Amino acid sequence: MQFLFSIGLFLSASLLFVIQPMVAKVLLPVYGGTPAVWTVCMLFFQAMLLVSYGYAWLLSKLATAWEWRFTHSLLVVVSLLGFPFLFVVFPEKGIPEFIILRHLISQLGLPLLVIAASAPLLQFAYSQTRGKKASDPYFLYVASNAGSLLALLAYPWIIERFVGLKTQFYGWTIGYMMYLVVLGSLLFGTSYQPLIKQKIASYSLSRLLKFQWIGYSFVPCSLLLGVTFYITTDIAATPVFWVLPLALYLLSFMITFAEKPPIPFPWIEKNALFFFIFPVVGFILGSAVPAWQFIFFHLLNFFIFALLCHGRLIQSRPPASQLTSFYFCLALGGMLAGVFNSLIAPRLFNDAYEYPLVLALGMLCIPKNKTKGMTLTPLVVLLLLLINYYLPNLGWLAIVKKYKVAEFLSLCMIMCWPGNRITLFVSVCILFVFLFYPGLKHSTILFQQRNFYGVKKVSAIPGSNVLISQNTVHGFQLTHLEKIDHGALGYYGPSAQVVKLFRQRKAPLNAMILGLGTGMMACQYEGDDKLSMVDIDKQVIEIAKDPRLFTYLRDCPPQVSLEEGDGRLVVQNIPDSSIDILVIDAFSSDSIPIHLLTLEAFQLYLKKITPDGLILVHISNRHLNLLPVLTAVGRQLDLIVLHKFQPADAKTGQLASEWGLLTANQQFAISLMRTAGWRFVTEGEEHLWTDDYSNLIPLLKW
Template structure:
């Protein structure tokens, strides 16, 4: 038993350590989009499905000793893939089809090692059940989920803050080599336990019934629903609450905890308790979607609701688990359901839906499956009551989904984000058009009068970037750069003879800025647009000689860390004139980016000045904002007197600058 436990623990730990590690490796190549994580989960779930399919085939068709031989050979072959690393050549094609590119780079980097890790849990359980007749192998599944949760929780706390990505890769590769040795030893032990007369494929005992197709369908549906709700609620947390790694890990840890509790001992799934909590969980999510809540309460309520959903789905799965003879089929259906849920949220929904309809769909599926699993044991009046309740909840979810798009003149969604455009009337100076991502304003424009041409929100004349532009030489044409377009507000500063070069990764943003806002069309300046990740595009271009380069490429409050590293800053500074200014927008509800800016400026011998603007009730069109202006010390000394109120940023003692191999969002949490 200890050898089986060690192998299962190592495989599960490595399986879930590689997920955030490789996602962090490739995140900069895709603009730091939150969809990278969702697409990675789709890949990992699909690999898990392939692994379970392989184990089921192995268990059903090959004799025990041949199973050990084939698996040992594949383990040795997988060592050729070490050390794991993403191929940088994928950066060249990343923008053309980001979803397929993410899947491709993951397959090339970790495909075979991840596949073999994913096979270990069910394969070790099958070998254990064969070696120890009458023993229950399902506790090994609980052990694997415990190791998975420890891996997830330890990565942002113990690994990411202290090791660069290259060091993480080497440590993981060493751990994988140790796993291969342990798994090989288990295969050898299993080989020796099989007598020659048993060297045939296992036949089905006559008293063990085969699972029906209805059983398989229900297993897959329960697993799929839990997967949909995991990914949909994770998206809600990371986009609308706080886009930090902890909130990637928290939902997945709760999801795994439900597996641990349900599979370790069925008594942990107290059916009456969790079924009674289910309506409260539905009501809590409805409250969040309808009204919102303060951030701490929102995180707590979403986490509690997700845990209830997962306990019900996984608890009902465990109540229906088959004889150990069919455990490979059982796990195959679980992985099929998980993969289908991941593909629905990560691949189908962004292409098919203009808004995040996958969450209401997942909630309805959870309610529907609850009715299905209870149906047989209920009397007629209870059945009628449940059908009426299900119909009423379906109507309510339909109304919630309708509210996602009502009141907006445009809703658009793709790999990078969901964008919505609305029209509002807030009094003088009249109607305005607003672009939002999640709950974050990405620019607005008044529709009539002189206000139509006046920069506003985070880019008004009193903001740090507005003041920086007015501090530039006005006697000659200026060349301005802009990473992140939004509604195109900064184009309002353009004069005849000026050039404004804009870098935008999301083609939908560019389309909406041209079709529903007129900043670009109205600007007297020459407008140049470059479609692609701003940093990657600037790395490929010759020096641009910008008088000012404005960096505002964040989605909601999400921070693409690759835009703020020392290497990225070096690229930006290369494109500035000797007296040019780099303006970085760091307004954020959850993260304090001042230490990042200060450390980068100090490293490159520059001065960083913070211009924090508080909202003025007399000028509601001008929002509170924090801009950091980075320039040479000589340029800072030559700023006009009206710019002398900038706060110099000094590096925080002990703060480690962010690089392409190291960044730590925990160190900048507010």
């Protein structure tokens, strides 16, 4: 009997967690590949957990076992009546977060309610049997988390790699039916005791204890969403980077809820603060940290803090009679974290401040230090950072600032003399204010906003205005030039060469650019050219159109048509064989919208460009080598693939950049190789991406 309950929990958890990356992958192309899609999906699943735990709590209050079994069976029948075999979404106008939530609720709400209720309901059901461990069924939570963890790890490494999305949903449907068979045997093939009401009434839960449960659930859930957003914004919104943090989150539950935890909780309490060093070093060094270290630093600290908070939860768990209340508080903390990270933070903050904010809040979860009373650590940290801020950037002082000496000294102070929880929290907050607050940067912020699609910032540095997303420059304009430049500065020297040479063969041009940035690329075209520029983010369009920030769209020769929308969806609506040059530069930060680089996407592009047309792709990326993806799709479509790396050159205003070009125009390709330094790429097609398959791991720049 115990084995069958474990199987039921394992199956339900596997189904619940494997469908999360599935639906997010369906939603990504509709919303431009933004990492916020995953955060909103997580909010939905956390809300489903809350509703299902509340539902399980209500069932536990029913008078007899027959009543709660019949009620749950009725819900199962209703869920089958509107069961979706596929998850389908279409582009809609409105607030993206609420549109996504509506689709998820209407198509998946009832089946997921049945599944999500399993963890508390089946544990409660087992507690009502005559099993040996019925008085303490928390061990079953390990089976539930094992199913969740296996599903998450299997998705990017096995399921996503070998199975298409449609087949995935059909397989999930079969799994759901199998779970219902197991559930039916547990509900009606097991003997249950009468509910013992007097024991439930004899144990009361204090409000303080409930608030502690909610708090210890909120912190790791918010950190989970924050660290996932942080990683995927800077690398790519893809299942492999969604499931890693979530898998660690579940693993922390498995470890702390195990009968004999493999990592002793006293060790976690003693060393948790040490691991805080890793993400802070990442914050201080910024883009100087390689991709693998960037991921490792943040995930390691997140895992330790998840172990700490979940260890606190298991230490304060109530008896089995109150387990539904316990899990309801856990789910409430998770949902509050989802609401904060996905709905409140993007509207309250103009940068991704929620992650460092909750990291600082996590300091209140650190065990009490032996130091009594207040210490001077916050004051010393404040003085160190203030002195560093006001010191002139000259001579040896410039070296001190360049190597972040004050920031590292402050971190050492915090680690060596943390004081009590309050002083530790205050010290970390002071350090984070100096690391993140724009007003304390040595540049003037002209514009900074955040929305569903990310953070945009325009900084005024001596001689130029610069558009930055996360740590990546997405265009700039020199403010001292009397005449507008020709659009070849920054990353865009190679593309300017291509446009100039192509115009010698064919003019006027009809071009489309996916990704607006500052609008600098408009200056590569002439007045008689027809140019369309597309961006999914309304704020980016407003930045480029504002002459106080950038004047390219106003001053450059061509009349530019601006369109708001996802690039791939916009391309679908243009006439076939109508575009001479299609430029793909729609990357925010170093994150890539994978759906713009799939085989199906390039088949669409090829249909829309003229027979001698060009597809030009900006593939500069600190973390990923994207050239093999272009090579693979080029081989598949029998196109010539060219590549050019442009080294940085301060004299000419060039930033280091990398470009790929795909065309069937053999004569023009030869001309580019002879006169502009482009090289022919001969690599194979083992890294072909499709709408059903993409794998980033082999492409990481370790």
